[in-house]
Amino acid sequence: MADIFALDEDERAISETAADFAAEFLAPNAVEWDRTKHFPVDVLRKAAALGMGGIYIAEDVGGSGLRRVDAVRIFEKLAAGDPSIAAYLSIHNMVAWMIDTYGSDDQRRQWLPALCSMETLGSYCLTEPGAGSDAAALSTKAVRDGDTYVLNGVKQFISGAGESAVYVVMARTGGPGPSGISAFVVEKDTPGLSFGANEAKMGWNAQPTRQVILEDVTVPAENLLGGEGNGFRIAMNGLNGGRINIAACSLGGATAAFDAAVSYLADRRAFGSRLLDAQALQFRLADMRTDLEAARVLLLRAASALDADAPDKVQLCAMAKKFTTDVGFTVANDALQLLGGYGYLSEYGLEKIVRDLRVHQILEGTNEVMRIVIARSVVGA
Numbered sequence: 001m002a003d004i005f006a007l008d009e010d011e012r013a014i015s016e017t018a019a020d021f022a023a024e025f026l027a028p029n030a031v032e033w034d035r036t037k038h039f040p041v042d043v044l045r046k047a048a049a050l051g052m053g054g055i056y057i058a059e060d061v062g063g064s065g066l067r068r069v070d071a072v073r074i075f076e077k078l079a080a081g082d083p084s085i086a087a088y089l090s091i092h093n094m095v096a097w098m099i100d101t102y103g104s105d106d107q108r109r110q111w112l113p114a115l116c117s118m119e120t121l122g123s124y125c126l127t128e129p130g131a132g133s134d135a136a137a138l139s140t141k142a143v144r145d146g147d148t149y150v151l152n153g154v155k156q157f158i159s160g161a162g163e164s165a166v167y168v169v170m171a172r173t174g175g176p177g178p179s180g181i182s183a184f185v186v187e188k189d190t191p192g193l194s195f196g197a198n199e200a201k202m203g204w205n206a207q208p209t210r211q212v213i214l215e216d217v218t219v220p221a222e223n224l225l226g227g228e229g230n231g232f233r234i235a236m237n238g239l240n241g242g243r244i245n246i247a248a249c250s251l252g253g254a255t256a257a258f259d260a261a262v263s264y265l266a267d268r269r270a271f272g273s274r275l276l277d278a279q280a281l282q283f284r285l286a287d288m289r290t291d292l293e294a295a296r297v298l299l300l301r302a303a304s305a306l307d308a309d310a311p312d313k314v315q316l317c318a319m320a321k322k323f324t325t326d327v328g329f330t331v332a333n334d335a336l337q338l339l340g341g342y343g344y345l346s347e348y349g350l351e352k353i354v355r356d357l358r359v360h361q362i363l364e365g366t367n368e369v370m371r372i373v374i375a376r377s378v379v380g381a
């Protein structure tokens with residue numbers, strides 16, 4: 001097995017490309033995009049031109065054909081520039097992967113080239129007002145009518161909604177529970193599809209979050225992905241990769257906050273010396289650095305398990321998501337503390353990172369749900 005900790009020349013080039021992109025196009029604008037709630041689609045398309053619109057999508061439809069270990073390294077680097085934009089890109093990649101993996105050749109050719117170039121953007125629609133953690137209780141309905149399906153329901157908290165052209169929507173075609181759920185591709189211009197207001201949020205302000213409202217939305221039967229009754233499994237398999245990508249976004253954001261704190265402490269003088277010389281603060285930095293490295297190791301372990309389709313991939317992705325997003329938030333919040341009052345000012349960028357990383361403990365499965373997944377693997381349920 002390849003050593004996931006030793007990067008070869010190609011892997012280093014991929015990682016450096018993402019880091020350079022983040023430094024040039026994301027970091028200088030992140031605070032302003034957060035303040036103005038600007039979703040920079042033009043910059044996303046620039047990332048796509050470098051292959052980041054379809055990182056682990058097959059090359060025949062415009063993807064980059066890379067592995068999950070490459071993807072988490074890319075998302076970590078991008079998030080060091082802006083966690084919110086990196087996280088949207090991760091959701092877009094998850095949507096593209098679901099179509100690539102479960103779609104027919106016709107479906108792949110219909111939607112993936114434009115998704116990979118990010119000429120069109122993708123959104124993932126699982127959560128509903130009445131069904132979040134208990135996703136298999138969703139109530140959006142899809143009823144077969146001749147050569148079409150008619151969808152009715154409301155999806156809640158949908159990232160990219162209103163801007164995306166392609167919505168992968170999980171809806172009920174059968175009885176209660178996971179086996180009654182199917183996945184559909186719904187295009188933005190379909191009559192009956194509308195969007196709620198852009199939610200006012202604590203963080204993730206550089207990407208929109210809206211309800212997706214489906215009122216007698218009629219799609220061709222060919223928009224069904226992977227056959228009736230397979231939607232929940234498709235949604236969950238998408239989320240395994242989504243969870244480690246979000247974790248990578250926490251790692252990148254927290255690493256940027258940590259680096260900023262170290263630089264600040266090296267410059268800041270108090271009580272006759274540099275704050276960086278205070279051993280109490282050095283010990284704090286040592287703990288933060290250790291936690292980040294531990295998170296990185298677990299994340300690469302989970303990504304590698306996903307690449308290998310290992311039997312324990314689901315729980316490893318859940319562990320990496322829980323551990324890394326908790327560590328990421330704590331490290332970013334500690335970094336803010338190390339800047340004293342300046343950490344609290346917007347212009348230093350740290351409070352934005354803390355706000356962005358907070359939601360990673362909630363979405364793509366809350367960290368309580370991650371414990372459910374891990375615990376089931378322990379008790380054998």
Ligand code: FAD
Pocket residue numbers: 091123124125126127131132133134156157158159160201204209359362363364365366367368369372
């Ligand atoms: P609930 O399920 O109501 O949970 C409330 C609390 O109870 C949580 O702390 C939860 O962990 C806890 N809890 C629930 N059940 C249990 C249990 N059995 N044991 C212990 N604790 C439990 N969804 C999408 O489908 N697509 C998106 O693009 C998307 N983007 C999002 C963007 C943002 C900014 C946000 C905030 C959310 C987004 N979501 C998206 C939704 C997100 O996945 C859900 O918010 C999340 O899964 C939790 O669901 P909920 O909010 O309904 O909370």
Ligand code: 2MC
Pocket residue numbers: 091124126127132133134135136159178232233236237239240242314363364365366369372373
């Ligand atoms: N990977 C692959 N398959 C999975 C899976 C996973 N991660 N999780 C469940 N499955 C399969 C499972 O193996 C089972 O298959 P089978 O019928 O062949 O045995 C089937 O799916 C049903 O699973 P469960 O019996 O475990 O279903 P249950 O209703 O108990 O729920 C739970 C499981 C709680 C883990 C699931 O509902 C869940 O993950 N909830 C959280 C929802 C979530 O993550 N939402 C995120 C929305 S997206 C978002 O936030 C964004 C920002 C994009």
